[in-house]
């Protein structure tokens with residue numbers, strides 16, 4: 001992949017903005033589109049072309065990267081009026097880096113291939129800071145030769161690229177990881193609330209966890225943020241709930257029994273209902289604190 005390849009990036013949210021920025025910094029010929037135009041302002045002032053529609057971006061791009069919320073956004077941007085499909089060039093490559101269902105990726109791939117273009121799924125592991133630092137883990141699924149061709153592009157955004165297999169398998173890997181992430185976050189929050197209700201102080205609990213076999217970067221980072229009552233979003237409650245729903249839908253299709261994940265989903269759903277959807281997933285502790293006092 002040459003740096004002269006024209007890259008069109010769609011979705012300048014928490015993750016997409018730093019990812020697109022890293023592509024620009026790596027010297028790729030970048031153009032961007034975002035539904036809320038003001039989020040593209042900093043790119044425009046750096047000389048990056050800002051397009052007025054996904055169609056215009058697609059017309060001008062060899063590779064189109066999507067980093068948007070969910071399946072609905074993916075469908076809107078691909079198939080909606082002035083969507084990508086209406087401007088897609090033959091042989092272009094569409095990369096979906098958003099976390100959506102396996103089915104949505106397969107449907108998007110079919111629609112793209114009907115236009116004689118190519119499709120790769122590449123959801124990422126890691127949150128805002130790794131996105132800024134270019135140290136995400138890219139989970140890629142689809143044609144292996146195509147994934148290899150895209151390697152320089154992925155390595156501008158991440159330091160690890162894991163090929164997971166045929167289309168759908170990268171999403172399966174991402175959901176497997178986020179199942180664990182959601183479970184760890186919830187049970188960690190429960191341990192903190194339980195321990196404090198027994199009269200232990202949070203510093204002591206955190207120190208104990210980090211000095212034994214349960215030590216984990218996740219617990220260290222989220223423990224500190226909970227202690228500081230800093231719930232500014234990295235990976236928000238809304239997106240965790242989306243992913244737990246994707247996990248449980250996929251599990252139901254294969255009749256996999258996930259009782260703990262179902263319970264975690266209820267707790268995350270309750271946290272969202274309290275109005276904390278746009279806060280970091282560490283805010284699951286707030287529901288526990290509210291109903292425990």
Ligand SMILES: NC(=O)c1ccc[n+]([C@@H]2O[C@H](COP(=O)([O-])OP(=O)(O)OC[C@H]3O[C@@H](n4cnc5c(N)ncnc54)[C@H](OP(=O)(O)O)[C@@H]3O)[C@@H](O)[C@H]2O)c1
Nearest residue numbers: 011012013014015016035036068069073098099127234235
């Ligand atoms: N945050 C994380 O830590 C993290 C980590 C790994 C993976 N992910 C996944 O990465 C994806 C993006 O996450 P994020 O945190 O960057 O989300 P975000 O900050 O909410 O950004 C979402 C982006 O999608 C756009 N969008 C949503 N619906 C749209 C629609 N119907 N039409 C057009 N654009 C639409 C938004 O545009 P507007 O600006 O106009 O709203 C925004 O650019 C999600 O699938 C998420 O699960 C997130």
